[in-house]
Amino acid sequence: MVVIIPICALADNFIWLIHDGRHAVAVDVGDADPLLERLDALNLTLSAVLCTHHHADHVSGNAALAKRCSVSVYGPENEKIPARTVSLRGGEMLTLPGLEIPCRVLAAPGHTLGHLAYAIETPEGTALFCGDTLFAAGCGRVFEGTASMMWQSLSALMTLPETTRIYCGHEYTLSNLRFACAVEPDNAALIAREVAVRTLRDAGEPSVPSTLAEERATNPFLRVDVPAVQAAAHAYSGKPCVTALETFTVLRAWKDGFR
Numbered sequence: 001m002v003v004i005i006p007i008c009a010l011a012d013n014f015i016w017l018i019h020d021g022r023h024a025v026a027v028d029v030g031d032a033d034p035l036l037e038r039l040d041a042l043n044l045t046l047s048a049v050l051c052t053h054h055h056a057d058h059v060s061g062n063a064a065l066a067k068r069c070s071v072s073v074y075g076p077e078n079e080k081i082p083a084r085t086v087s088l089r090g091g092e093m094l095t096l097p098g099l100e101i102p103c104r105v106l107a108a109p110g111h112t113l114g115h116l117a118y119a120i121e122t123p124e125g126t127a128l129f130c131g132d133t134l135f136a137a138g139c140g141r142v143f144e145g146t147a148s149m150m151w152q153s154l155s156a157l158m159t160l161p162e163t164t165r166i167y168c169g170h171e172y173t174l175s176n177l178r179f180a181c182a183v184e185p186d187n188a189a190l191i192a193r194e195v196a197v198r199t200l201r202d203a204g205e206p207s208v209p210s211t212l213a214e215e216r217a218t219n220p221f222l223r224v225d226v227p228a229v230q231a232a233a234h235a236y237s238g239k240p241c242v243t244a245l246e247t248f249t250v251l252r253a254w255k256d257g258f259r
Contacts, residue, residue, distance in 0.1 A: 002101060002122045004167065006206050007034050012171045013057050014208070016129055018120070023047050023098030027118065027129045028169055032061030036068070047098030051075035051084070052131025053112040058169060072097055074105075076114030090116055108133040108157065110150025111140035119160065126164040127209070130157065135168045136210045137193070138176030139221040141256065147249040151224075154248075158222060162213035173197050173207035176219075179258050183220040183232045183251065190218040224248045 007015040009031040016027040017038060024044040028051060029035055039046055046069045051059050054075075059082050062073055066083035075081030077089050090107025106117040110133060117130040132140035133153055142150050177194045184190055193214070197207045215222050223229045224247035233241040233250040241247040 002099060004122075004127060004165075004209075005038075006167075006208070007038050008171075008206075009034050009061075010057050014167070014169055014171065014206070015061075016167050017044075018096070018099065018127075019044050020099055025050060025096050025099055026065075027167070028052055028058040028131060029061035029065060030057040030059065032064035032068075035061060035065070045069075045098065046071055048072045048074065048096060050103075050118050050129065051081050052108075052117065052129065052133075052169065053115040054079035054081055055112070055132070058131065076112075076116050079112060079114040088116060089114075096120065106156065108153040110142050110145040110147075110153050113144045115145075115153070117157065119164070124165070126161055127167060128157065128160060128164050128212075129167045131169045133157070134166060134215070134219075135170065135176055136166065136173040136197075136208050137180050137215070137219050138172060138255070139219075139252070142252060147252055148245060150252070151245050151248045154221060155244075158212070158216070160212055162211065162216065164212040165209040166212060166215060167209050171206060171208070174201060179255050180218060180220050182258070183254075184223070184226075184228050186228065187218065193218050220251055221248060224251065 005017050009015050013030045015029050018025045024046050025048045062082040072085050073083045074086045075084045077087035088105050092105040094103040096103050102121050104119045108115045108117045119128050200207050224244045230241050230247050233247045236254050237250045
């Protein structure tokens with residue numbers, strides 16, 4: 001049986017640990033220490049690290065892991081990934097070492113130019129590790145790519161099954177929900193989600209994973225074809241938002257300055 005658990009790191013990062021009770025694969029190791037502590041506590045052998053992108057808070061633990069463990073480190077070929085042993089560009093099918101389960105590599109540029117996502121198949125369905133592309137109730141900032149790239153990446157992720165569990169890179173959900181409520185204040189599903197997430201966070205529990213169905217119902221960046229979202233983007237920008245990309249571009253700029 002494959003288990004996926006979060007390890008909190010740095011200010012608000014998640015390291016995701018996928019294991020079967022003996023072998024483990026980690027996703028986005030921004031800090032090796034909390035991961036190593038958990039591996040020791042669970043008596044797990046780390047066999048691989050999956051990196052979504054090159055930002056330090058997602059890869060700074062790689063070098064320490066490579067010194068201690070014999071691990072394969074997977075990451076984008078056109079980004080500087082410490083200790084990388086396998087270069088990827090998206091479109092590859094992997095078998096995760098140790099766990100021997102399939103993993104599909106998806107190109108997801110926008111936040112960074114080489115950003116990747118990893119979709120693994122478990123008995124519970126698809127699990128998507130999407131780094132800083134898709135967040136619970138939000139999406140990543142566009143640092144290196146363009147709004148068009150980010151929208152295309154999100155559109156590709158939306159083709160996954162609605163039951164797909166979304167394992168993102170940060171605990172940003174409450175902040176994202178505040179913005180989502182500003183965009184769509186009358187969305188009943190969104191209001192209910194904010195209450196549920198606040199309850200989780202008050203109890204010290206993570207707000208992720210979510211599901212793709214939940215994101216479709218409450219994440220404004222995946223709802224750019226909804227008239228209420230288009231109207232909110234129009235009201236903010238003062239310009240009609242006719243296409244999905246126009247609406248997405250306005251929402252992303254709005255969120256960048258939202259406080």
